[in-house]
Amino acid sequence: xxxxxxxxxxxxxxxxxxxxxxxxxxxxxxxxxxxxxxxxxxxxxxxxxxxxxxxxxxxxxxxxxxxxxxxxxxxxxxxxxxxxxxxxxxxxxxxxxxxxxxxxxxxxxxxxxxxxxxxxxxxxxxxxxxxxxxxxxxxxxxxxxxxxxxxxxxxxxxxxxxxxxxxxxxxxxxxxxxxxxxxxxxxxxxxxxxxxxxxxxxxxxxxxxxxxxxxxxxxxxxxxxxxxxxxxxxxxxxxxxxxxxxxxxxxxxxxxxxxxxxxxxxxxxxxxxxxxxxxxxxxxxxxxxxxxxxxxxxxxxxxxxxxxxxxxxxxxxxxxxxxxxxxxxxxxxxxxxxxxxxxxxxxxxxxxxxxxxxxxxxxxxxxxxxxxxxxxxxxxxxxxxxxxxxxxxxxxxxxxxxxxxxxxxxxxxxxxxxxxxxxxxxxxxxxxxxxxxxxxxxxxxxxxxxxxxxxxxxxxxxxxxxxxxxxxxxxxxxxxxxxxxxxxxxxxxxxxxxxxxxxxxxxxxxxxxxxxxxxxxxxxxxxxxxxx
Amino acid sequence: xxxxxxxxxxxxxxxxxxxxxxxxxxxxxxxxxxxxxxxxxxxxxxxxxxxxxxxxxxxxxxxxxxxxxxxxxxxxxxxxxxxxxxxxxxxxxxxxxxxxxxxxxxxxxxxxxxxxxxxxxxxxxxxxxxxxxxxxxxxxxxxxxxxxxxxxxxxxxxxxxxxxxxxxxxxxxxxxxxxxxxxxxxxxxxxxxxxxxxxxxxxxxxxxxxxxxxxxxxxxxxxxxxxxxxxxxxxxxxxxxxxxxxxxxxxxxxxxxxxxxxxxxxxxxxxxxxxxxxxxxxxxxxxxxxxxxxxxxxxxxxxxxxxxxxxxxxxxxxxxxxxxxxxxxxxxxxxxxxxxxxxxxxxxxxxxxxxxxxxxxxxxxxxxxxxxxxxxxx
Numbered sequence: 001x002x003x004x005x006x007x008x009x010x011x012x013x014x015x016x017x018x019x020x021x022x023x024x025x026x027x028x029x030x031x032x033x034x035x036x037x038x039x040x041x042x043x044x045x046x047x048x049x050x051x052x053x054x055x056x057x058x059x060x061x062x063x064x065x066x067x068x069x070x071x072x073x074x075x076x077x078x079x080x081x082x083x084x085x086x087x088x089x090x091x092x093x094x095x096x097x098x099x100x101x102x103x104x105x106x107x108x109x110x111x112x113x114x115x116x117x118x119x120x121x122x123x124x125x126x127x128x129x130x131x132x133x134x135x136x137x138x139x140x141x142x143x144x145x146x147x148x149x150x151x152x153x154x155x156x157x158x159x160x161x162x163x164x165x166x167x168x169x170x171x172x173x174x175x176x177x178x179x180x181x182x183x184x185x186x187x188x189x190x191x192x193x194x195x196x197x198x199x200x201x202x203x204x205x206x207x208x209x210x211x212x213x214x215x216x217x218x219x220x221x222x223x224x225x226x227x228x229x230x231x232x233x234x235x236x237x238x239x240x241x242x243x244x245x246x247x248x249x250x251x252x253x254x255x256x257x258x259x260x261x262x263x264x265x266x267x268x269x270x271x272x273x274x275x276x277x278x279x280x281x282x283x284x285x286x287x288x289x290x291x292x293x294x295x296x297x298x299x300x301x302x303x304x305x306x307x308x309x310x311x312x313x314x315x316x317x318x319x320x321x322x323x324x325x326x327x328x329x330x331x332x333x334x335x336x337x338x339x340x341x342x343x344x345x346x347x348x349x350x351x352x353x354x355x356x357x358x359x360x361x362x363x364x365x366x367x368x369x370x371x372x373x374x375x376x377x378x379x380x381x382x383x384x385x386x387x388x389x390x391x392x393x394x395x396x397x398x399x400x401x402x403x404x405x406x407x408x409x410x411x412x413x414x415x416x417x418x419x420x421x422x423x424x425x426x427x428x429x430x431x432x433x434x435x436x437x438x439x440x441x442x443x444x445x446x447x448x449x450x451x452x453x454x455x456x457x458x459x460x461x462x463x464x465x466x467x468x469x470x471x472x473x474x475x476x477x478x479x480x481x482x483x484x485x486x487x488x489x490x491x492x493x494x495x496x497x498x499x500x501x502x503x504x505x506x507x508x509x510x511x512x513x514x515x516x517x518x519x520x521x522x523x524x525x526x527x528x529x530x531x532x
Numbered sequence: 533x534x535x536x537x538x539x540x541x542x543x544x545x546x547x548x549x550x551x552x553x554x555x556x557x558x559x560x561x562x563x564x565x566x567x568x569x570x571x572x573x574x575x576x577x578x579x580x581x582x583x584x585x586x587x588x589x590x591x592x593x594x595x596x597x598x599x600x601x602x603x604x605x606x607x608x609x610x611x612x613x614x615x616x617x618x619x620x621x622x623x624x625x626x627x628x629x630x631x632x633x634x635x636x637x638x639x640x641x642x643x644x645x646x647x648x649x650x651x652x653x654x655x656x657x658x659x660x661x662x663x664x665x666x667x668x669x670x671x672x673x674x675x676x677x678x679x680x681x682x683x684x685x686x687x688x689x690x691x692x693x694x695x696x697x698x699x700x701x702x703x704x705x706x707x708x709x710x711x712x713x714x715x716x717x718x719x720x721x722x723x724x725x726x727x728x729x730x731x732x733x734x735x736x737x738x739x740x741x742x743x744x745x746x747x748x749x750x751x752x753x754x755x756x757x758x759x760x761x762x763x764x765x766x767x768x769x770x771x772x773x774x775x776x777x778x779x780x781x782x783x784x785x786x787x788x789x790x791x792x793x794x795x796x797x798x799x800x801x802x803x804x805x806x807x808x809x810x811x812x813x814x815x816x817x818x819x820x821x822x823x824x825x826x827x828x829x830x831x832x833x834x835x836x837x838x839x840x841x842x843x844x845x846x847x848x849x850x851x852x853x854x855x856x857x858x859x860x861x862x863x864x865x866x867x868x869x870x871x872x873x874x875x876x877x878x879x880x881x882x883x884x885x886x887x888x889x890x891x892x893x894x895x896x897x898x899x900x901x902x903x904x905x906x907x908x909x910x
Contacts, residue, residue, distance in 0.1 A: 002882075003850060003882040003887050006843075006847045006850060006882075007860075007861075007864060007882050007883060008886070009843050009847065009878070010840070010860050010861055010864075011861065013838070013857045014857060014858070014861055020890065021888065041591055042589035042591040042592040042595075043589065043591050043592030043593070043594070043595035043596060043703055045705035045752060045754075045755050046755050065756035068591075068845075076868070138707070141707060199843070200842075200843065201818035201844040202818075202844060203818040203819070203821065203822075203844075204821070215725075219717070225811070232585070232828070251587035251588055251589040251592075252587060254589035254590060254591055255590050258591075259591070383888075384886070384889040384890060386889070387886060387888065387889040388885075389887060391878070391881060391882055449807045524755060524756065525754070525756055526752050
């Protein structure tokens with residue numbers, strides 16, 4: 001964290017209100033995001049308790065598992081979730097534009113341009129907190145190896161149709177969320193704390209209610225007090241007034257409200273199966289429905305405040321204009337979405353449990369490259385971020401005090417400019433610096449300091465083909481310029497071999513059966529009893 | 533120590549979790565003293581009016597107990613199989629032939645003695661017959677600041693080669709062979725305390741048996757209730773905890789520095805308790821919220837005092853000698869502070885750049901245009 005952000009936090013403490021740490025929005029927000037507010041059952045891995053999901057702020061869909069340990073009810077929940085998420089995802093799959101991509105021609109080995117489809121827009125999932133992202137990954141992992149009755153009639157507990165497919169999509173969203181700057185799956189707490197600093201620690205910022213209280217505090221009120229109320233205050237029955245954003249629930253809620261409700265539901269279910277005649281069965285069914293409604297109401301009471309908070313967070317974010325380069329990063333998300341759409345359509349198997357060496361190395365290289373790209377782009381989009389880089393000596397801004405035409409031995413223009421700056425950049429001999437010229441980086445190299453401490457630079461490119469630089473391509477006296485020591489665009493890393501060519505030191509090529517087809521991943525082991 | 537606790541209050545036994553959490557914030561005197569004196573910090577926090585948010589869901593409890601029972605079923609047959617598979621130390625255990633000594637006795641002292649005896653017998657037996665021994669919920673004692681703390685590991689296994697291994701059973705899942713790093717870390721710190729307590733028992737034997745520095749962590753496999761096990765090396769945690777425990781002997785020194793008559797009896801008034809608690813310095817950091825029952829109280833105090841540490845240790849580290857919010861901001865805006873201090877110089881520059889980028893009136897930079905004129909520094 002830079003000193004500028006620290007300062008913003010301290011100012012937030014003093015003023016009692018959140019302070020801006022960005023002047024533009026650094027993530028693309030979809031016109032129609034899918035918001036997902038999940039809850040889990042304490043102590044169980046991947047046992048959802050319920051969720052609010054939907055694209056309409058006023059009418060979320062409530063999904064509930066009245067007895068989280070019942071496999072059939074869990075499957076019903078997942079099938080319903082698939083019924084909401086998959087049509088939403090599919091809605092973006094058909095509208096495409098053509099784009100060009102460089103591919104290696106398998107015959108000649110040359111790089112050629114090919115025309116491919118690129119989805120015009122992509123789905124965007126928003127969850128309340130970072131643990132929500134982990135839960136999406138976990139759900140994806142728990143579903144993608146399941147077998148439906150259609151795929152495998154012998155499967156002991158067949159999953160409903162579409163559930164494995166939902167698992168693959170959620171895995172893709174979860175995996176993409178690990179790429180810096182991506183926006184297919186976002187956590188609201190991360191989004192808000194990227195743009196505002198509060199007067200509390202980053203650990204406490206993980207509480208969506210408290211974070212939002214700092215940001216939303218109206219004039220003249222204290223966000224600090226509102227945040228404290230959101231975090232701690234309990235009603236007369238001992239329940240948190242602002243329930244945690246999940247997916248974990250408050251133990252007091254589990255013990256005092258949820259456990260008795262689930263117990264009543266279990267009893268009602270037992271009574272239905274024990275009913276002796278049709279009339280009694282009818283009455284018992286009514287009781288069962290009532291018990292189920294009670295669990296539904298409880299789940300809704302814990303998810304609805306979070307649901308509203310996520311949308312209020314979106315409101316707050318929309319007050320900021322989108323950073324120009326955030327749109328460019330969204331295009332990468334669209335490529336990612338299109339790629340997975342194609343893999344699903346081509347009938348490729350689900351993502352493996354463990355990546356092979358080549359895929360893993362590629363993923364790591366991508367994340368590193370995207371992190372560098374994000375750091376550079378955020379600074380170029382946002383003077384406040386650039387201020388942080390200037391403070392650390394990675395950039396400098398100032399006025400051009402002199403611009404002298406000069407030429408190199410080949411008689412190409414290499415003008416010298418002098419910049420007067422108060423910044424203290426870490427410049428060494430022939431250090432390369434870059435500025436943004438019409439969105440493209442223009443390179444210059446450091447020559448020396450003049451006697452007044454001005455930075456003398458030699459401009460190296462983007463001046464056209466002529467003997468004289470094109471008008472506007474060289475900073476003139478009186479211009480305000482900002483140069484960075486970091487590069488604006490990222491190069492790709494070294495080419496890795498195809499997975500089939502993996503050397504034995506790295507695990508060798510993927511295993512195949514006799515026919516040469518890849519060995520599919522085995523489904524997870526299932527135990528007969530679910531209730532431990 | 534009893535005077536600090538209040539005359540009629542029995543000492544709260546230090547559980548392994550509390551001991552392990554010491555490693556998380558070793559510099560906090562308040563925590564060290566209250567833990568050492570056996571004060572119930574949760575009750576104290578209630579009495580102070582800043583109740584802790586800790587609690588356990590009964591779902592998690594049920595699930596945890598059920599999983600532990602399943603793993604230990606049939607005289608630990610499955611568990612011993614996992615121990616051998618991951619750690620070796622003897623031939624394949626034959627189901628039903630492992631020794632499972634009865635450890636019941638009256639009171640914690642009795643159970644501790646019973647456990648020590650069982651461990652001695654098991655080690656002798658291992659040398660002779662090469663048998664596996666499975667001790668379920670043994671009781672171990674560890675000397676903490678002059679008072680014995682009683683600890684109850686999930687299980688201890690004596691290998692046929694005489695090695696003792698701590699087994700820790702947890703209900704968080706191990707998915708595709710990996711589990712939540714934070715939870716594994718907590719389990720390792722907890723197991724390290726058991727290893728230390730076992731070392732004490734082993735110290736009374738001749739020759740002292742070997743205690744495995746790798747413990748066995750057993751978790752549910754993927755999404756099922758089948759057990760999956762992994763050996764975790766706890767050498768680092770053991771040495772950290774040992775150092776912490778050695779330092780704890782200085783609790784007397786902390787207590788000596790207290791004003792006469794200081795008492796943490798939770799039946800006293802909130803004001804009196806607040807005063808008592810304030811007489812011991814605390815080292816609050818946001819990480820305390822996850823580990824200490826008094827964290828909310830200490831946080832309120834830290835915030836009221838304007839301590840910058842309440843925003844995070846990292847932030848505190850960047851600000852040099854400036855420790856309160858007002859001090860830092862006054863220095864940043866040029867109202868106070870030594871203009872030759874590098875921290876102050878950096879702060880002023882940061883404040884200037886921030887104001888400039890936001891287009892706020894501030895200590896301007898003169899010739900550099902504001903944000904509106906030079907959007908995105910083009």
